[in-house]
Amino acid sequence: MSRKKTPKTKGASAPAASALPAANGSRPTRPGTARPVPQARPNGPPQPGRPSLGGGDFYDVAFKVMLVGDSGVGKTCLLVRFKDGAFLAGTFISTVGIDFRNKVLDVDGMKVKLQIWDTAGQERFRSVTHAYYRDAHALLLLYDVTNKASFDNIQLAPQAWLTETQEYAQHDVVLMLLGNKVDSAQERAVKREDGEKLAKEYGLPFMETSAKTGLNVDLAFTAIAKELKQRSMKAPSEPRFRLHDYVKREGRSASCCIP
Ligand SMILES: Nc1nc2c(ncn2[C@@H]2O[C@H](COP(=O)(O)OP(=O)(O)OP(=O)(O)O)[C@@H](O)[C@H]2O)c(=O)[nH]1
């Protein structure tokens, strides 16, 4: 596959912007920075790289990733950890509507831009989130390992996150289940095995993460980027990327890092 040579740059440095969907459900834009993300379906051809409009994010192919899960599970913190390498400690500020951040990753020599949508977990914003599912190439389903209800709401509640996914997302969307806050060992309310069991039942790759310590955070997004990149290539020259195997092999368990 021919690729456009792109200069080495860091990801777009624009801060997260609040963006509510337009009345017609079209993608929101931010004044001065609006730029469409190429619509690469996971199974479609990669889109050509685009030069930066000043933000410095050159890329070969771009995908949309959505973070979903109950309010307070750590979606925003996970995204901030991945984007900025920092942890938002202190007062919990619940997301209103939807935010996004971009990050460009170098995946086996290709610049893969992830546009990551951070949704509000609060019930009152559900209809806002619904409008975004259909454009998502990947969905990260988060629960909080210290909050059993957030785990149950992945699958059991009438408006469970998995049900929403089946209802609103594309059938070939890439899914991953993440149990966050694994640093809080004392308060754990959901066993790792329960997360594994749920993931197995639905055929999802699974990891436990910590936005606080950074455990498995980069890995989760990198795994998604690798999977989407390979799906987007018509005739991949590389061996088939296996998301489940990669996550199993590379994922670190919380116990590995407790001194
Ligand atoms: N110990 C610990 N706390 C975390 C972690 N991730 C998030 N938190 C805390 O959990 C609270 C909620 O985090 P957010 O990232 O704002 O939660 P959210 O899922 O975005 O919530 P909504 O925006 O309401 O949907 C904050 O007080 C964070 O500091 C983690 O990995 N470990």
Ligand SMILES: [Mg+2]
């Ligand atoms: Mg949030």
